[in-house]
Amino acid sequence: MSPSGLQPSQQPTLAHMLNARAAATPELPAYRESTGKDLPWAQLNWAEAAAAVQRFRQALQKSGVAHGDRIGIWLPNSINAMCADQAALQMGAIAVPVHTTDNPASIAYIFDNAEISLLVLGSLSQWERLRAAGYPLATLQTVVVAEGLQDAQPRVLALADWLQRGDVLAAQPAPPLPQPEDVAAIVYTSGTTGKPKGVMLTHANVMADVSAFAQRVQPRSDDRFLSFLPLSHTFERTVGYYLAIASGACTSYARSAALLMQDMQTEKPTILVCVPRIYERVHAKMLERVLAGSAAERQAFEDAVEWGWANFCARQDITDLHKHDAALIGKPAPASHAMLSEQISQTFGGCVRMAITGGAGMPQSTAKALLALDVPLLQGYGMTETTPVISVVTLDSNDPATVGAPLSCVEVRIGDQHELQVRGAIVMKGYWKRPQESAEIFTEDGWLRTGDQAEMVKGRIRLMGRLKEIIVTSTGEKVSPADLEQSLLADPLIEQIMVLGDHRPYISAIAVLNAENWPLFAAENGWDASDPATLRQSVVVQVVLKRLQALSVDFPSYAQPRALLLTLEPWSVENQLLTPTMKVKRKPILERYALEIDSMYGNRRQD
Numbered sequence: 001m002s003p004s005g006l007q008p009s010q011q012p013t014l015a016h017m018l019n020a021r022a023a024a025t026p027e028l029p030a031y032r033e034s035t036g037k038d039l040p041w042a043q044l045n046w047a048e049a050a051a052a053v054q055r056f057r058q059a060l061q062k063s064g065v066a067h068g069d070r071i072g073i074w075l076p077n078s079i080n081a082m083c084a085d086q087a088a089l090q091m092g093a094i095a096v097p098v099h100t101t102d103n104p105a106s107i108a109y110i111f112d113n114a115e116i117s118l119l120v121l122g123s124l125s126q127w128e129r130l131r132a133a134g135y136p137l138a139t140l141q142t143v144v145v146a147e148g149l150q151d152a153q154p155r156v157l158a159l160a161d162w163l164q165r166g167d168v169l170a171a172q173p174a175p176p177l178p179q180p181e182d183v184a185a186i187v188y189t190s191g192t193t194g195k196p197k198g199v200m201l202t203h204a205n206v207m208a209d210v211s212a213f214a215q216r217v218q219p220r221s222d223d224r225f226l227s228f229l230p231l232s233h234t235f236e237r238t239v240g241y242y243l244a245i246a247s248g249a250c251t252s253y254a255r256s257a258a259l260l261m262q263d264m265q266t267e268k269p270t271i272l273v274c275v276p277r278i279y280e281r282v283h284a285k286m287l288e289r290v291l292a293g294s295a296a297e298r299q300a301f302e303d304a305v306e307w308g309w310a311n312f313c314a315r316q317d318i319t320d321l322h323k324h325d326a327a328l329i330g331k332p333a334p335a336s337h338a339m340l341s342e343q344i345s346q347t348f349g350g351c352v353r354m355a356i357t358g359g360a361g362m363p364q365s366t367a368k369a370l371l372a373l374d375v376p377l378l379q380g381y382g383m384t385e386t387t388p389v390i391s392v393v394t395l396d397s398n399d400p401a402t403v404g405a406p407l408s409c410v411e412v413r414i415g416d417q418h419e420l421q422v423r424g425a426i427v428m429k430g431y432w433k434r435p436q437e438s439a440e441i442f443t444e445d446g447w448l449r450t451g452d453q454a455e456m457v458k459g460r461i462r463l464m465g466r467l468k469e470i471i472v473t474s475t476g477e478k479v480s481p482a483d484l485e486q487s488l489l490a491d492p493l494i495e496q497i498m499v500l501g502d503h504r505p506y507i508s509a510i511a512v513l514n515a516e517n518w519p520l521f522a523a524e525n526g527w528d529a530s531d532p533a534t535l536r537q538s539v540v541v542q543v544v545l546k547r548l549q550a551l552s553v554d555f556p557s558y559a560q561p562r563a564l565l566l567t568l569e570p571w572s573v574e575n576q577l578l579t580p581t582m583k584v585k586r587k588p589i590l591e592r593y594a595l596e597i598d599s600m601y602g603n604r605r606q607d
Contacts, residue, residue: 008211008246013203014184015089015177017210021245022050028221029250031079032267041252041266044079052079054174056087059166061175063142065118067092070186072111072119072140074126076100077227077253080146080159082241084120085185085231089203092178095185096198097232099580101573106196108133110188114198114432115139120159123148127156180204186432187234189384198432199384201234208425209387210242212407216392217354217378219271221248224351226269228254233581234388235359239380240273264349272348272355275582276362279355279377282347283366284492288517291492300336307334308341308372318399321457341374354378356392358403359581361463363486367400379403381461383450385441386410387426390450391461402460412461413447419467420454421447453480469586471501477558479507484559487551493517493544496571498584499561504601508563509548510593512570535566563600565593 006024011017026047035042044052065071071088073095075081081097088095096114098107100122111119112135121127124145130137142155142162149158157165178184184203188196225244229236244251252267254260260278290301310328313319319326348355355370358380370377376395381403382388390412393404406412410424427448430438441449453464465480472478481499488497488509496512513535522529527540534540545564552560571577577589590597 006246006248008207008214011207011246012180013089013178013182014206014242015086015203017207017242017245018050018053018086018089019177021248022046025221025248028248031082032250032252033079034253034255042079046248049079049082052083053086053090055163055166056083057090057166057174058169059144059162060087060091060093060118061169062166063118063162065091065093067175067178068094068182069118070094070096070114070116072114072116072121073097073231074100074107074119074121074130075146075231076122077229077231077236079253080120081231089178089184091175092182094183097185097187097230097237099230099232099573102580103574103576104129105133106576108135108137109195110198111135111140112137113195114186114188118142118144120144120146122146124156178203180207183429185237187232187237187384197434197437199234200429200432201387202429205387205426205428206238206242208409209238209389209407210246212409212426213239213389213392214243214246216394216407217356219243219247219249219354223247223249223270223353224268225249225251225271225273226254226260226263226267226349227251227273228257228260228263229273229275229359230580233359234384235275235382235581236273238387238389239356239358261347264347268349268351270351270353272352274355274357275359276357276366277360277582279357279370279375280363280366280489282344283369284514286344286369287492300334301340303334304337304340305369305372307331308337308374309368312371316396316398321399321401337373344370344373344375348375352376354395356380358382358389358392360583361482361486362400363490364400365487365490371398371400381463383452385428385448386422386450387428389426390422393460399457399460402457402462404461405459406461412456414454414456415443415447415449417467418453418455418464420450420452420461420463422450423447471499471507472503473501473507473558474503474505475558477556479559484552484555487555488548488561490551491547493521493547496584498586498589500586500590500597506562507559508565508597508600509561510565510567510589510597511544511548512567515568515570518568532568535568541566565596565600567593 006020027045030044030046030049032041032043071093073084085095096116098110108130117139127143144157144159144162146159180203182203183200184206185201186198188198227240254263290298306325307328310324313322313324314329354376356378378393380389380392382390390410391404391406409426410422412422415421451467455462465482469481470478484499485497494511495514497509499507499509501507519529527534541564549560573580577585
């Protein structure tokens with residue numbers, strides 16, 4: 001880190017770290033957010049940010065919040081969300097963040113389960129939807145509404161009024177800061193089945209992960225972050241939020257997912273923290289342009305990628321691990337390489353020096369193309385229960401088939417069935433009010449079971465799939481869906497996909513078609529894209545299925561899909577087919593399409 005960067009390892013808690021940051025670099029820019037269309041963005045320096053946090057802390061204190069109380073936060077990524085979180089941390093309270101687009105019933109369950117005493121949310125309509133969900137919320141005493149509250153209601157206050165009430169405590173001493181072993185947040189895992197579990201993460205957990213991650217990737221005080229992953233996601237909390245405080249970097253809050261690419265152009269981030277799907281979409285758009293071009297343009301693209309990939313492998317000393325054209329190493333770059341590299345750089349704002357990704361796997365075709373065109377892609381790995389980062393590659397030690405070497409704060413080992421197991425300072429305190437499940441996730445000798453299968457390659461972790469997601473066909477063949485799904489997503493016609501085949505005679509897939517590319521593809525083939533019946537026509541299904549089979553030729557024949565169900569209904573958090581961290585919820589999807597699946601297989605299920 002630059003001289004103005006803090007040493008996180010010297011800060012005992014997140015509260016101490018923010019206070020130290022404000023003291024060290026009070027005038028440096030800290031946070032930026034939009035104030036409206038065509039209006040300049042609001043900006044706070046670190047001194048102003050710390051003062052805003054203290055106002056929120058005073059208001060919490062005036063509302064009777066005490067050490068250990070849980071504070072619900074249902075806000076979009078914003079300065080208000082940061083202030084609510086940091087205010088809770090300053091007084092030893094516990095933040096309980098939720099995804100803004102999660103369904104109200106799930107959010108109500110989380111807040112009821114966490115027994116929150118105060119809730120900060122965006123609008124009165126959110127509060128009304130929460131009340132209608134049917135959970136008692138018996139411990140909730142105060143609701144603070146950021147916008148749109150015209151008249152006060154019992155227990156419900158407008159944010160401005162609530163903050164003003166707390167101003168009377170401005171001259172009084174602040175409560176004691178938390179201790180490292182205190183719980184900083186309860187972050188609910190968005191399980192693909194069942195109710196979400198609250199993961200208790202301590203200040204010590206988070207500080208250990210931030211410190212080790214900063215040591216690995218070396219952020220600087222002149223870096224610029226663009227925050228758009230939900231702050232209920234531990235990946236965003238640790239890498240996109242707390243890491244910026246440690247380094248003194250400025251964070252801009254994106255206006256929305258729809259305006260993300262525009263915000264990249266105006267805010268020009270130097271560090272991106274994204275889930276793989278963002279990069280996959282950029283890659284897909286790039287392929288669309290190439291395929292729509294001339295044969296010469298397609299060849300120029302292929303030449304640029306093959307040259308870039310071969311020389312990337314040589315620089316990273318991974319030529320023995322990846323297929324490449326060795327004859328291209330050290331040769332002059334084709335003219336198309338610099339042009340395409342600049343184009344994709346400008347897509348992200350033109351200034352990105354680290355494009356960090358995690359939260360899910362990335363198709364190798366996407367990683368190869370982006371790295372070949374000089375996108376500084378860094379893949380990491382972790383889980384909510386480990387705060388979350390366990391490993392990450394670096395700019396000069398980057399094998400995209402792996403997720404890097406373990407951070408200095410964690411040990412790893414390979415257990416039974418190739419399960420990756422970890423222990424160290426980043427491992428959670430446990431699940432909130434679930435002692436049995438807290439015990440079950442650990443081995444007898446104290447290692448956390450990740451549930452991921454892995455192997456070590458030159459000291460780096462290579463993921464192989466999920467233990468619990470292994471598909472066992474009725475013929476006894478075992479298929480890990482994760483790698484197969486990543487490969488199939490390389491088709492620009494496919495927006496989302498899930499393979500299945502448990503207790504069935506062969507592998508099949510359910511695919512959500514890309515809403516932009518499907519009409520074009522249908523028109524080229526003379527099909528009516530507006531007619532839902534088109535998706536059920538045998539000729540249509542077979543054409544798309546052959547495309548997917550071509551992408552799965554490197555998999556065993558029994559792992560290649562032999563049947564396909566097409567849909568245009570996107571899987572989302574709102575329809576409860578995606579988790580808030582954008583993972584496919586396998587069981588609900590199987591239930592949603594149960595009849596179609598049975599029809600596809602001819603009801604051939606063998607339990």
